[in-house]
Amino acid sequence: MNRLGTFIGLIILLAGAFGVYSLFQDKPAAEEAAEPEIATQVAVQVAKVQKADLHGYVRAYGTVELDPGDGKSAPASVRITAPSAGIITEARCAEGQQVKKGDILFRLDSRIADVSIEKARQAVSFAEKNFARQQKLRAIQGTSDKLYLEAQQALEAARAELAGAQTQRTLLAVVAPFSGTIVSLDAKVGETVNMAQDLAELRDLKRMVVSATVPSREVGRLKLGQVAEIDTGMLPGVSAADADAGADDSTTETRKLSATLDYIDPQLNPENDTVTVRTAVPAGSDLRPGQFVAMRIAYEEHVGCLAMPEEGVVVTPEGQTVVALVEGDMAVKKTVRAGLRDGGLVEIAGDGIKEGASVVTVGAYGLPEKTKIRIVGQ
Numbered sequence: 001m002n003r004l005g006t007f008i009g010l011i012i013l014l015a016g017a018f019g020v021y022s023l024f025q026d027k028p029a030a031e032e033a034a035e036p037e038i039a040t041q042v043a044v045q046v047a048k049v050q051k052a053d054l055h056g057y058v059r060a061y062g063t064v065e066l067d068p069g070d071g072k073s074a075p076a077s078v079r080i081t082a083p084s085a086g087i088i089t090e091a092r093c094a095e096g097q098q099v100k101k102g103d104i105l106f107r108l109d110s111r112i113a114d115v116s117i118e119k120a121r122q123a124v125s126f127a128e129k130n131f132a133r134q135q136k137l138r139a140i141q142g143t144s145d146k147l148y149l150e151a152q153q154a155l156e157a158a159r160a161e162l163a164g165a166q167t168q169r170t171l172l173a174v175v176a177p178f179s180g181t182i183v184s185l186d187a188k189v190g191e192t193v194n195m196a197q198d199l200a201e202l203r204d205l206k207r208m209v210v211s212a213t214v215p216s217r218e219v220g221r222l223k224l225g226q227v228a229e230i231d232t233g234m235l236p237g238v239s240a241a242d243a244d245a246g247a248d249d250s251t252t253e254t255r256k257l258s259a260t261l262d263y264i265d266p267q268l269n270p271e272n273d274t275v276t277v278r279t280a281v282p283a284g285s286d287l288r289p290g291q292f293v294a295m296r297i298a299y300e301e302h303v304g305c306l307a308m309p310e311e312g313v314v315v316t317p318e319g320q321t322v323v324a325l326v327e328g329d330m331a332v333k334k335t336v337r338a339g340l341r342d343g344g345l346v347e348i349a350g351d352g353i354k355e356g357a358s359v360v361t362v363g364a365y366g367l368p369e370k371t372k373i374r375i376v377g378q
Contacts, residue, residue: 044363045377046326051355052307054342056300058221060277062212064291066203067280074178076207080105080200082193083171093200095185099176106174106187106199113169120162127155180204205289208281210259212295213274221299222264228279230257231294232287257282261297300340306353307345312361313338324360324367325352331360331373 069075086108093105134151137143184201187193210230214222232255263278279295281287313336314322321338324331339347360367362377 041372041374042331042363042367043374043376044324044331044360044367046358046375047309047312047361049306049308049348049353049355049357049359050345051304052342052345053301053303054305054307054340054345054347055298055302056221056340057296057298057342058214058218060212060214060295060297062210062293062295064208064281064287064289064293065211066205066289067207067209073207076180076204078177078202079198080174080176080202082106082108082187082195082197082199083174084108084168085194086172086192088187088189088191088193088199091185091187091189093182093185095182097182098180099182099202100179101176103176104173105176105182108172108174108193110169110172113165113172116165117162117169120158120165123158124155124162127151127158131155174199176202178202178204180206206283208285208287208289209262209278210281210293210295211276211278212293213269213272214277214297216268216273216275219264219275222261222277222297223299224261224264226261226297226299228259228261228295228297230259230279230281230285231255231296232257232285232291255285257285259295302340302347305339305347306349306355307347308359309361310341310344310346312359312364313346313348314365323348323350323353324364326358326360326373326375329372329374330370331367332370333367 067073067076088106089109090107091105092103092107093099099105131151131154134143134148138148180202181204182200183203185199186201187197187199193199210228259279259282261277261279263276265276268275277297287293308323312323314324316322320335322333323336325334334350334352336348336350336353339349341347360373363373
């Protein structure tokens with residue numbers, strides 16, 4: 001009897017424990033089923049797909065230099081040298097002075113040249129008299145052809161000697177070969193100089209070029225005559241990577257100058273796999289030789305293409321280019337084809353992409369395939 005009572009007691013105790021366990025297990029499930037589902041909503045900013053004229057650019061970075069010249073024009077910087085050995089008797093220029101083409105910059109001692117000219121003049125006078133006498137004698141057949149020709153040749157030789165002496169004296173006046181600025185002065189009055197010795201340096205600061213380098217893989221897009229835009233806001237020491245990343249240029253005023261691609265070096269620089277290109281700097285640019293600038297050369301133009309802000313264009317880990325198209329209160333990912341990038345806009349084309357369509361800009365990265373959105377910042 002006692003054993004039976006004990007057994008029945010154990011069964012009742014286990015049933016009670018199981019009931020309590022079931023009660024605590026079912027309550028959270030019931031409570032969870034009763035709680036409402038919270039919908040995900042992402043705060044984003046949007047923009048409209050618009051029509052725009054976009055350009056494809058080749059970017060280059062280089063420095064402002066004086067025009068090196070070519071077969072048609074002289075270099076914009078020359079060393080003024082002494083045409084012969086002598087003593088400087090006059091200097092009509094100073095550092096920083098503006099001079100015009102043909103202005104006399106220096107004069108060398110001309111005393112020896114003056115003596116040579118006077119001697120040559122006397123020789124010409126004697127030869128003229130002798131030739132005149134031979135002409136009279138020949139008229140009356142009083143001289144031979146040999147003597148007549150010798151007198152004629154002597155006169156021509158004397159005149160040539162005089163012309164040479166006069167030319168030599170002219171060279172003693174050193175003149176400016178073009179209009180420009182004297183940037184350095186290397187000789188003074190009273191100094192003795194040798195032939196070809198430097199006297200001064202003359203620069204035409206109005207004839208400057210931007211000499212820049214372009215990666216060899218992009219040179220095939222370039223042609224002479226293409227429009228180039230020179231950005232004068234680049235600061236010395238700003239790298240190309242910093243420029244592409246939008247380095248802070250708040251400390252300088254940016255000016256963009258329009259120029260034309262004038263030169264493409266046919267030779268490749270094997271050290272850095274680049275090609276040198278040049279454009280003339282427009283007049284009135286206020287650029288200085290040695291200044292670092294950025295340049296972009298337009299090689300392609302798409303007029304009236306569909307474009308959107310570039311921050312809304314996302315490349316997935318799989319390499320697909322996608323945008324988030326706004327449909328009501330939802331953002332739906334769409335695969336698109338991206339084209340030219342210009343001025344913060346990207347050319348796009350794809351299903352559902354049309355002018356006026358709304359696309360997510362800020363907040364586009366990391367969105368799921370389809371999600372509810374809340375538009376902010378408008």
